[in-house]
Amino acid sequence: MDRDLWSGLAVFAAIVEAGSFARAATRLGLSASALSHAMRSLETKIGVRLLDRTTRSLAPTPAGEALLLRLKPAIDSVEAALGDLDGDRGRPVGRIRVSAHRPAALYAILPRLADFARAYPGVAVELVVEDGLVDIVADRFDCGVQHAMTLQADMISVPISGPVPLVYVASPIYLAGRLPPAAPDDLEAHRCLCYRHTSSGIVHRWEFERDGRAFERAIRGDFVTNDVDVMRDAAVGGLGIACLPLPHAERQLADGTLVEVLAGWATTLPPNHLYYPSRRQPTVAFRAFVDAMRF
Template sequence: MDRDLWAGLAVFAEIVEAGSFTKAAARMGLSPSALSHAMRGLEAKVGIRLLDRTTRSLAPTDAGENLLRQLRPAMASVEGALGTLDAGRTRPAGRIRINAHRMAAVHVVLPRLAAFAKTCPDVAVELIVNDGLVDIVAERFDCGVRHEGQLQLDMISVRISPPVPLVFAAAPSYLASCCAPQVPDELSRHRCICYRYTSAGTMHVWEFVSGESIIQRPVTGSFVTNDIDVMRDAAVSGVGVACLPAPHVEEHLKSGALVEVLRGWAPILPPNHLYYPHRRQPSAAFQAFIGAMRVPSEA
């Protein structure tokens, strides 16, 4: 089979999986016009239209869908063969794409990347920060990082952090004009900084430790954002009370920029897990990355 036909088939599969020429081009590091040219060339070679395209959407034709149904197992077989070849390398090489929520990206993944880069200098890492829930298979990520309980089904997971304590905090400037809340019910008299999940559109529900159980209290947000850094900075500037991961505000608590409130009421988040689809033959690069990300005591 000629080289151009192989390339065209790969482009076709990528476009359908991404759902648009623009997204597929970004994944492949090419321009949308280059992909459009490749698709026209492929359809000319096979003599049939494979994609129905409009200005707003695209979908495979019946012929295209039939082709993809047979093409996907073949492509998976090729990827498996390449994985087997890569596993035989004495020096891991390749690219790893990770989707992680901001807290894990900043406080778990990044601190371990320098050592990984020294050990595996031929491995390129692409870290995408996204606090929403992502289908890592559909989005072509090698792995994702989320808290236990947020993992996609049918995934292999590896714990990469201990449990993460939360803390309720506010700036001294905010507390100077009102009494610090002592119990959750008193939050109704306070301005609260809340987080909205972009992917689901829902608000993060505040939870509180009560004895051995966790209780929930409705909190009305006087300020709502979808970014944890903005939440922290809003709290520092005196906007109100925020519920934040302790590692993310540790320095601010030490410096006095923030003050902990509702001490003893904050819950603890489950550990972070790196998760990925079942693979027959993970690449040497991916195996090395998993080893670098494991909790040190479990490595």
């Protein structure tokens, strides 16, 4: 293959993955003008426009999308081969791109990254926090993290945490002068803070479990957000009662800015799982990352 053509294709894939010429230039250690010149040369050589560009954004054209679908497995294969060579030399290198929802990013992944960085200084990790559903293949992530294991058949999953307890919380500010709820029916008399799922747009139904009986209930949201940090901080500020993953509220429960309500009624989320396509050829660096994250 024409060496310049292959170089241009690699640049094209990097630009789409990064979402801009500037970010791709930073990752590749080149100037944005050099990447722009490489893209113009590539499109001229093959006679097809691959990118639609404006002053604010870029996106692959339909022809570019079709090319990427064929191009990505080849790039992954080359990266895997190079990663194995580095592994043979005893120094895994490369970049691992991870998509994770916020609680998993904060409490399952971040605590392990310092040890991983010390063990594998040549491996860079890009952690993208996204609470909605993500197509990790189309968005060129190496792996994703989620609770529910309703994955496609071609995905491999690895547990990276145990089950995650939920907790119902409110601030002493909110509860002052109010009778705390003792059972789910009591929530009708309270302000409730609810979470809207980014991908589906559905407001999360609160889940309860008591004496072996589990049920869920649609809660009137006096405040609704799609960000778990905002929901927690709203509860701390006295806006109402929230349902949170326990790790996301532990510090506030310890310092007294939040207190538990409905004790004994909260249920538990399934373990967090890291998942990736079974058809990908894992590099030495990626295998090391998966092992470091494994619960």
